[in-house]
Amino acid sequence: MPRLLRVIGPAVLLAAALVSVVAALAFGGGAAAPLLLDPGALVRWGLPISTLVVNLALSGTVGALVLACFAFSSDRPEYGIALDFAAACAAIMTVAAAVTGLFTFVSVANVPWSFDQTFTNGLSSFVTSVSLGQAWLGITLIAAAVTVLCFAVRNQTAIVFVTLLAMAAVVPMAQQGHSSEAAGHDAAVTSFGLHVLFAAIWLGGLVTLIVIKRTLGGGRLVTVLERYSSIALICFIVVAASGYVNAELRVGTLAELATPYGILVLVKVAALVVLGLFGLMQRRVLIDRLKRLGEGRTFWWIVTAELAFMGIASGVAAALARTVTPVPQTRAATPTPAEILTGEKLPPELTWGRLFTSWNFDLLWVLGCAFALFFYLAGVWRLHKRGDAWPIYRTVLWTLGIVLLFYITNGGVNVYEKYLFSAHMSAHMVLTMAVPLLLVPGAPVTLAARAIRKRQDGSRGGREWILLAVHSRFAGIISHPLVAAGLFAGSLWAFYYTPLIRWATTDHIGHEWMVMHFLITGYLFVQSLIGIDPVKYRLPYPFRLLLLLGTMAFHAFFGLSIMQMHGLILADWFGAMGRTWGATPLIDQQTGGGIAWSVGEIPTVILAIVVAIQWSRSDERETKRQDRNADRTNDAELKAYNEQLARLAARDGTAQR
Known part of the structure; x- marks a missing residue:
């Protein structure tokens, strides 16, 4: 690509973004002066523009780091560049986030610009005591830390953790992106966070390719483009799905698309559709053309055009955040106790029918389950195409496990677990015991090691990262049977008898952490007992049964302790919902304890049976191995043993004489 295009590409992105945000603000009224408490034109226009700069800088940071982890070789020049x-983008993000926090303070507090003690004290209180100020302070500190780490850390494994830290900046963005008092807050936090993160990877990755292009010689350009294209496809799917959820929450009905907010949403959708077509062209036509004809101007001009549409989408997105939505982002005038606590209306009385027909979709787990099932089946299909066998029961069990996980995180249990302790405990038990019992026999690590192509250029793809993680020292520690059992059983007490229960119940981020934590600890425990995937240490079968029985006894004792409690866990939550149907909160809590005590027995019996079967098959395999060895050596070991006994007997007879 000519040197000029390396400059034009990012310049087109920035210009398109700035023009789009100004035009969208003017059209949607996002920068119009309010009738009361006008913070001034500088803040009204500066706040969305500085937010846009934060988003673009975040994209450059995260996109470059993701490609450094998954597309580049650490011993090649493109990795360091x-x-x-990423460091330069993180530095820009640090400054832009600080400026955005300052603009936000002036906008919220409506105080005049000054450098006196009153202004600085107010700003200090805002960033330390107000959630909105704390969010921008957190983003600024994360960006500053990433800036330093990108310069100081070059080890590819350590860069993964730097990448996760950079991605963590999305969390405070998502939490402030939708009013906690408005309906659909949890769905909005998830969808907005996914939207920002994957759009950043998509956009930042493309800009990074332009920046490092001059270091990619020979066929390396095509190879890196193919890897980026796969990442971009996943990003497109997530951005499209999360964008739809965001629009539905804020637009409401189709008629509202005629409002300024709705029209801007349509503009953003149009830009996304064009970007999808660019991506399709890149995967189907341009990469193949590069393989046949080599690099040409056409490809890079198309990349520049793609950056222009990304700039349009980014600018409109920044303006939408300041535009009045058709659906009010405020709480109802006379909220019910449930609406005050959860932001949602109290659902109707729980019945068996509603348990299996009610849905509360969590986009994170909808996409997670869809990708987990798709990639597993794709791996099985790849093995099948090259003639390798994969047991059908593994595919069936994995599919059933993903379906059950999808239901628990999106179905009736998810609808009622905020309001009923028993539903919360049911979700916990299924996540930590039933779902892993189906997923572990699916052997996903073994499938990945066999199905994913091995990288030959020193970079790390999915196979390399999975195997590196499985064989790491940390994995060896947490997968040890005693540690896995301790995490499995100890998490119950640490969760329900500490403030963690409040965080996981009242905060959406805490809830997502809870689901992930119990799924992982349950998976590790079941893996230590009946797993097929490789681990560093396994107990002999008799000790596995003892460990299972001991852990389940501890589990049953926990359930009994909940059943015998006479006080409510989170009385100001489960006891304050204003619920007039179903059991009283205390009886419902005792029912939850009964679920913890009784439901765990079914997986325990199944696990014990599976361990016993594996033990029996292990003995059979050992016997067959010994028989084959005897046939192959004509019982050489037995003959040698008998000859040794004969020599000992002869020696004893000689000694007696």
């Missing part, structure tokens, strides 16, 4: 680019 990508990290330097």
